[in-house]
Amino acid sequence: MTAGLTLRLARAAAFAVVCAGLGLAAHLAGGGAVAGPVLAGGLAVAFLVALPATGRERGPGVILGLLTGLQVALHLLFATAREPRPPAAIGVHVHASGLVPDLGMLIMHCWAVGLTALWLARGEAMLWAILRRLMTRLFARMLPPGPAGFPPVERRAASGALDMPRPVPPRHISSGRAPPAALPTGLA
16 A cells, blocks of 8 residues: 555654654753754755655654664754854753764663654554555445345455455454463473
């Protein structure tokens, strides 16, 4: 299933806002400042980089890689475009040597990027599950009904399989209703 232009633009915009917002929040938390035009440029860069990746569903690895690369680019953009001001105005900026973060900031960036990527990947999976389900139901409603007074007849293809698509359960939902199986002896 591929996305149309409207869905692609909406997904790229949502990704760009989350990515630029994460970069801005991390930069401000580190004591930096970001001018409005610099933030708008970072948002535009994130949107343009994310747009080609919105044609179809993406997994957590692609989202993590894209988000990591954009966070590095935004960090460099925000660090190089900062306005000159006295260090005592807000406090000392946490960066050790301007463009390179110290170990604590690097760890915090990695945690923030990892958690945000997982959050975006879950949202991506739910969006595509909803779209698949809607398309299945829409397709099933477009089939002509059976004769009046008779229950609907399942149409079967030559192979014996159902001709109409079945609803696909979302991948993130466990469908078992029974309690979990007992662990093999020796593992408990």
